[in-house]
Amino acid sequence: MKKYISRLLALVLVAAITLVGCGGSPSGLLTGNYPQDTLAVVDSLRTAILLPEDAPNKAEAQGEAREVINEFIARYRRDSSVTTLSSFTTMRTALNALAGHYSSYPNRPIPDKLKQRLEQEFKQVETAVNRGA
Secondary structure: OHHHHHHHHHHHHHHHHHHHHOOOOOOOOOOOOHHHHHHHHHHHHHHHHHOOOOOOOHHHHHHHHHHHHHHHHHHHOOOHHHHOOHHHHHHHHHHHHHHHHHHHOOOOOOOHHHHHHHHHHHHHHHHHHHHOO
């Protein structure tokens, strides 16, 4: 009897994890609406980038930024209606640069030159999304 109860509990646990996991994006930021998601990711990453180096939640913000980057790319990289848009290609360039920095130099601050480049690309993305490209 114990054997069956433990199996049943294991199945219930797996079902609960599966149901909770299917509730959308892990970060809760992405909705499936490309323009809305793109602007939300830009705002989220801007916030993470502009945090002072001595901020107590800097490491947490960087972790969340990495998660958002991975989630955005995973969701839209194979969507042919999006991959041809200039906003997506510019966004992908910015995300690759930031993800590369986080991977190569996780404990170093983001250089000002990279911050300026990211801000320029984020503005281009916002402009392109607002005009539908």
